[in-house]
Amino acid sequence: MIDFYKPEEANAEDAIEAIGGELSMFDDWMERYEFIIELGRKLPPYPAEWQDEAHRVQGCQSQVWLAAQAQDGKLWFTGASDAAIVSGLVALVLRVYSGRDRAQILATPPKFLHDLGLIGALSTNRGNGVAAMVERIHAIAQAA
Known part of the structure; x- marks a missing residue:
């Protein structure tokens, strides 16, 4: 059984607000990076058999894989990366x-990625990669 990511917050807006609050607890971006890396370590295990081209997110500097499952009117996602900071993202x-x-x-x-200061704090390639992840999620939702 694949363990898809289960957020604690009831909706996307609450999740964005919670992330903003958590990031604001840190004084500098090095501390925020450490926090983000720790979030990546807590991701559910990603199946090795899904680390393939069909699940790979194009446009990311690092290897990033993303999978989705529709259930009960909702889309559930799981993902992984070969880079610690990207796993956190x-x-x-x-x-x-x-x-x-x-x-x-x-x-x-x-837009929340800009509002939270993430895009400005990341390298251009990493910022483009995060945007590519969101584009892939939106494409999956559009096709659902």
Whole structure:
């Protein structure tokens, strides 16, 4: 049985607000990076057999894999990366989008990544990779 990411928050907006609150507890970006890396360590195990081209997110500097499952009107996601910081970014993105219905996913643009200061604090390649993850999630929701 695959363990898809189950966020604690009831909706995407609450998840974004919680992430913002957590990030604001740290004084500098090095501490925030450590926090993000720790989030990545807590991701559910990602199946090795899904670490393939079909699940790979194009546009990421690191290897990133993403899988989805529709259940009870919601889309559940799981993901992984071969880079510690990117695994943490996967966890943040999944916290916002996993377990949400199609309409909520499509109504939540990646603007929160800028608002939380994540895009500005990341290298251009990492920022593009996070945006590619969200684009993939939106494409899956659009097709659902």
